[in-house]
Amino acid sequence: MRLLRSCALLAAFAATTTAGLSQSVTSPEKFFGFQLGADRKMARWDKIVDYYAVLEKESGGKMKVINMGPTENGNPFLMVIITSAKNLADIKTIQKNNLTLVHPQNTPEAEIKKIIATGKVVIVQSMSMHATEIGGTQMAPELAYDMISRTDEDTKRILDNVVLIEVPCFNPDGELMVTDWYNKTLGTPYEGSNYPSLYAKYIGHDDNRDALLTSMRESQYMASLLFTDWRPEVYVDHHHMGSYGPRISLPPYAEPSRPYGDPLMWREIAWYGAQMAYKETENGYTGAINNAIYSGWGHFGFHWITPFHNIDGMLTESASAKLATPLYVLPEQLQGNTRGLPKYEEETIFPDPWPGGWWHLRDIVNMQKTAAWAAMDIAARNRETVLYNAYQKAINQTKRGAANPLNEYVIPANQFDPITVNFMIQKLLVQGIDIQKTEKPFTTPDGHYYEAGTFIIPLAQPKMGLIRNLLDKNFFPDNDWTRDKNGDPIRPYDLSTDALNEFMGVRVDHISGPLKVDAKFITEAPTPAGKLEPGKAGYVLSAKLDATFLAVNQLQQKGIKVSRIDADTTGLTKGDFLVTGGAEADLKSIAKETGVDFNPVTAVPSVGTHALKRLHLGLYQRYYGGNVDEGWTRWLLEHFDYDYNNIFDPELKKGDLNAKYDVIILPDDATSTLTGEAAAGGGGRGGGGGYGPNPSEFPAEYRSGFGEEGVKALKDFVQKGGTVITLGQASNFAIDKLGVRARNAIASLPTKQFWCPGSTLKVTVDNSNPLAYGMPSDALALYLQGDPVFDIPSNNSSEKYSVIVSYGKRDILQSGWLVGEGNITGKAAMLSAEMGKGKVVLVGFRTQHRAQTYGTFKLLFNSLVN
Template sequence: MPSSRQVVLVWLLLAGFVLPCAGADVPSPEAHLGYRPGADFHLAAWPAVVDYFREVDEASDRVLVRNLGESTEGRPYIVAVVSSSETIKDLPKYQQFQRRLSHPGLTATTETPDPVAESKPVVVITCSIHSTETASTLMAMELLHELASKDDPATRAILDSTILLLVPSANPDGVDKVAHWYERSKGHPWEGSGLPELYHKYAGHDTNRDWFMLNLKETRLLTQLLYQEWMPTILYDVHQMGSRGARLFVPPFYDPINPNLDARIHQSIFMIGAHMAGDLAAAGKQGVLTNAMYDNWWNGGNRTTPQRHNIVAVLTEAASVRMASPIFLERGDLSGGSRGFRDHAPTVNFVDPWPGGWWRLRDIVDYELICARSILTLAASYRQTFQTNLQAMARNATRKGENEPPFAWVVPRNQRDPGTASELVRILHASGIEVRRATQPFQADGVSYEAGAWILPAAQPYRSHLKDMMERQVYPSRFTAGGVPETPYDVAGWTLPLQMGVQVSAVGTRFSADSEPLERIELIQGQRSGESAPKYFALGNQANDDFVVVNALLDAGVIVKVNEASGHLSFPADAQAEAVLSRVLPTVSSQLIGHANDPSPKLSRELRRGRIGVYQPWDSSMDEGWTRLVLEKFRIPYTTLHNAEIRAGGLKERIETLVIASIEPRTLSQGYSEGQTEPKYVGGLGPEGAAALRAFVEAGGTLVCLENSCDYAITEFALPVVNVLKGVKSSRFYAPGSIVRVTRTGTSSLTRGVSSELSAYFDHSLAFDVPENVQRPGKVGLRYAGKNLLESGWLLGPEVIQGKAALVEFNIGPGRVVLFGFPPQHRGQPHGTFRLLFNSFYREEDPSGQPPK
């Protein structure tokens, strides 16, 4: 549907009005802001950015600004479509060309124009996904003005031969948070630093780690634009890095490369990087680094996930300033020290080092503006090459899926957690993956599947992404010259079915099945079965959604019992329960069974869930943010507690469970130091906080520690347990972001509803030795597998943790401390271990008055 502005333009033309020249009356960013973008000590808040983009939209027929939706905290998420005025008037035609290029199997007639000949490369530029990397939003304002107002040959070539989708920030909330904090910080020792909150409500820096999981609203909005609406040719993600290395990194990337990517992606990245580097050199810009630090292995970033969708996606990383405050660096302050960049001397990938001096926000804007125009100029000059490659990659992916195993992946509906299975399929579908539903029972690889099973055919244009999500990663062992493991960029393994605990079968032989394509994935809805007029209901207590039902029941005062033998839950089918079920059951996947009698008259205990607190340090923690997101997703209420609220004591009067996310012990105890932030945010828990936590547990509270915070609890509570990885060198044991197998040990309320074996995410995590012959022995709920430990990624020295404890609880009086050696809620991805965290919020009480479990 055309926008109202497009309709107005058509009306004006039909009425005989002459549109003004594009450059006339286009406001400059400097006139709008009152300073030039990149000026020292100036950042633009998000409303000023949005207002400027809309002003340019009104003034120029080359620009059309769209609001894609709202950010997490309700700010507009905008994109500017920029091209020639003729193209802007006919955007649906060019969208259709992109669709046909990216999905060549779509029906075409002999009269249909050749999309390669008629289309224009669609280039997406995304800015400031990391909001303390402040320059690119300002660069976007200047780029928009240049393209909307200039008529020089270089600008005309870009407008006539490309379509730009310019996203001034992929995290609008963060732009505001950082701009306002920077104003507060100016003139203080912490100027340009010390932000006491995440610059995204949940993810902070991990906004750029969500591109296959789609937990965040911002990710979902851009994903819709990329894979459902525009199917672009090229994506440029603009970033900043530390201050003391190169002035700018441009592609190509460092080894290793992901084997699922088409060779055209890698070669096109070389081409783009070389063009950027050449344009930067021509402009006299020094300190440009290539082929270092950033590899092309992992999936989940705003440049890496699009590459699996046949989009040539790149990033640049500029040296940072202190938000908008300039810095001065002597030559001796500059260093290398990372993969492919060992020192600050001239090399083949670092030909012209920057000599030092003042480095300003405007310098970053200049470098990034050169790169943005460079990529647009290249796309215009090699229009047909890029568009031909887009079509060829899609055809090649489909052909491989037709001729090479696996030919498909099948996701049965009958799962331990059917809601999570449907969520996995929904995520893939939202990422552009074709999903089919079996309309009849069928067989594949000799296995029988019921009607309703989801089929994910490999023969589709986005096969690279599907394969990369479903298969197990085997990261190549890489070491430095000194024998130390070479650190991958981000993670080594991410296999989605393993993380989510979903049964999926790869089909290695050709098969046939009656099926239908799905336009949308309907999440499995809760159902009732069994007695038509039950006296009791039973809940399997295996699905994550079951916690939504249980919490609603407990909040309504319904007595819920757990069977100690089976782990199943039961509750009376009375009016109170019915009121809850009629409201909640349609929104979840839980399956209820009605019974004429109490299904657990014996061996049962009452389930209790007290008030939950989540500790939030002022030295902000992304893991804490993800913890909040997961709790909110499953409607688990909590209260956020800061240092002062814990140091004040009396915690047991306010909460029953306190969760401390994966936070380093030093940060927990000390927090920000004097001069690093505003005085009211200085400090950590300190001795008073540690004493308050001990008093809380001794009064009957539950302290849940995730990953790194376990070391803090071990010390402060003098727990008889040893983190066997503490102080171990990486040459002996190394596991960078991988998936490992864990096994259930004995019976524990912490492992209710989980299978005997499950997958856990392990990222420089912990493993425990738990002595048995001590006064307060810990109860082990999970151990790392004794053999076949690694499931996806890279693991050096598995024998160091094989058989060691992964989940332990210690009873201290009526209270307890729970230690998770791994992060069960990591980035909102491992749905298969969410249940373990949720279980820790509940106590099981014997109705006869026995102490809680």
């Protein structure tokens, strides 16, 4: 299916010829009016799109530009194919053959040899995923121009042997925002400052992390390109990093590495990286470093997940200027103190340190283009080796999967939330994983019974390493690579686990196979419509399903009465939703869209229910680069059809919040950032681009913090009947400023005593409490280092406090890394506190992290129901 879609897209231009070839190719300087990378100049995305159209016309059949679709803000997302005219004319065959190499199945070896003899290396290079990291998108048009205009032997070799797929801007929306911001501040004291909000509609700097669930359109385009439709041999993702260290970080990654990757992949990444660094030095560019700074176990973003697709996934990280404004760096400001570079001094991986001085955007363009060219050059010179290794990786990983003692992953049809199961299956299919669905019930040799509709994922497939990282328990290494010389843990680049089924609350059984069952491979996950069986008195909807909250919101939008069941009665379960009234056509439409069953009710109980009103929600939003947790929460609310408004400081400080809102959500952030007390460079971890708030960098209208006025307004809001929900670190604000009588039990513990950087932990849930209706009594919660864990000291109002979720007594870690378990055993992870007529709900862990933790969404959703 995916191949057919992609081939159809390409069919219109497969017969491209040299007809209409211009006598010359328009240079970037001529088109834009300046050299790309020039001081204080940035090419805007709309003009870059226009330039690619010009290059395509003048390329002599060597380039095709494809608009993969609109971004979240409706801008074009481009995929640009550059290769020889002969290759482009035969691109469908090249694509088909490449897919056979990386997923050979039972293809005879003789056929594989024929494909390798004529095949081409497919390389994808993407630019400026993070929009303030502007060098890649400024470099890409020049790289394209060079490839179609140069006539030297090196270029001809690359065009003949390589298919380059450029993604000249991974984040077009952000490119436009940042370019316009830069031009707005040019010549002011704020020239070169960071964009004050999220530079993608919802997720800003987290667009890389969306490779896991591909919630955004841009991620979906990239996933289809990398994981299913093309599956390139090589992927290079061009980024920026901090300004006061090496000038460019190149492959390979530093230690530690994730398990289950094919060894050839790690060797090839080192091979490409050595060539990149060599070419930087050969061209006279100093300050390139390999095998440092970025570890092989990072978040499962695009360049870190691709190695487990058997793609040589790599990143370059260039030192940043002040956007397009030069930055002067004193020699004394250059520093190491990072993986592989304890001091800023010469090493074998860093043989020619940059001495300091002026650093320009053009320097970034030059060094990124050198790295991009080097990757293509080495692949072109070693075409058959690269293609054979792609085949070998697929075969080797399949054999390793088959040899694993538990080599079949079974996802039962009978699950707590089957709609979320189907959703997870679809996301695994997006990753290009082979999945079977059973047609009939079956029993395993060891006596386990499974219903029809069970999913089976055989490990004996090329993406074995990816499957094991997503669906196995996995533990971050605790060794010399992950602790400093004092024994303190070194923070992983992101989470210490990406166990998707644990995030989503989905049961996966690992058994010995191969299973001999009646099952078929699927290309799409089932999305059955919800059933609607007429009842005399109405319908009941299960609170176990995340999708039920979507259905309830849609029902309320249509004015249909919905109640909540507060007590178990015959045929009705506490927490479920009762629907009475409404046109049958509306109910059928909602059942079909959401997949939620509307089960019949014969009689409405006279007691034990309460009618729901549609609550008015407010979500706090700030500047200082924006808050990624706010953006993800915003996306989640919209995805589940909640009505909400963003609240900025002026509205919050004005007070009288009860007149407009019933619930106010404070996303993960530090107390000092929320109130505006943060010192320069400090603040919460939610900021876009990793930048802490520094008020002096921003114009006055973009400085955040609601101060004592906002604190008073929130206190008044709660006292008068409102609900404040604090997520993650914002729960410290509830304790520090709102008067919640709790204590963060781990606030003062050094990392040697307590450390848990992005791990799934076992929790106990009081699902008799309305805030946990529909939850299982035992669940998994995603905890990030810095999240609070609560003690409730003895006080005269303990009856007003409820512990909703708590950590277990022992063996708390499910996946990731946990040091000092005893510091949190038996302590509260989520609590509510009644204050006046309202309440404050403190969620210490990450109940909605990156909209990936479906297993705990209900702990937020229940708080949004009266």
